[in-house]
Amino acid sequence: MAKSKETSNESELKELFVDGLKDIYWAEKHLTKELAKMGKSATSQQLRTAFEQHLTETENQVGRLEQVFEALGEKASAKKCEAMEGLIEEAHELIEDTKDGSLTRDVALIAAAQKVEHYEIASYGTLRTLAGVLGFPEAAKLLEQTLEEEKKTDSLLTRIAETSINESAKSE
Numbered sequence: 001m002a003k004s005k006e007t008s009n010e011s012e013l014k015e016l017f018v019d020g021l022k023d024i025y026w027a028e029k030h031l032t033k034e035l036a037k038m039g040k041s042a043t044s045q046q047l048r049t050a051f052e053q054h055l056t057e058t059e060n061q062v063g064r065l066e067q068v069f070e071a072l073g074e075k076a077s078a079k080k081c082e083a084m085e086g087l088i089e090e091a092h093e094l095i096e097d098t099k100d101g102s103l104t105r106d107v108a109l110i111a112a113a114q115k116v117e118h119y120e121i122a123s124y125g126t127l128r129t130l131a132g133v134l135g136f137p138e139a140a141k142l143l144e145q146t147l148e149e150e151k152k153t154d155s156l157l158t159r160i161a162e163t164s165i166n167e168s169a170k171s172e
């Protein structure tokens, strides 16, 4: 990736940080479209509700990222996140490969959504830390809030799978 020459290490690190923000900003915006589809494809009401709730959270996370850009004095901009596009593509394939109205579909949707959450957890963990290192405490706090939401969503998906879906899917 071509980068403009910077004179100090901190400037290059800040550039890396801002690039990471643009990547996750694209990813979150893309997800707001996809979570609605994933929710509609789910079989159990519990999973549908979880996707709907996370859609609302994701919309807030987009707004929170805009606040982060503002705190840095940067214009909010998105850069295509190839990883998220790939994860979403995989989710589409899993929906196509599983039967409508089956719990196996829900197992697949949970697996796909957890891959997305883990990508986000890794990204926000790094970005939160970099915000602190670079001296942007307000941005670090905002990124930490989203990181916690992503972790909670991941745990919720595990709980739904383990308490009400996996076992019933075995008999399909």
Ligand SMILES: [Fe+2]
Binding pocket: 028, 058, 061, 120, 150
């Ligand atoms: Fe998110």
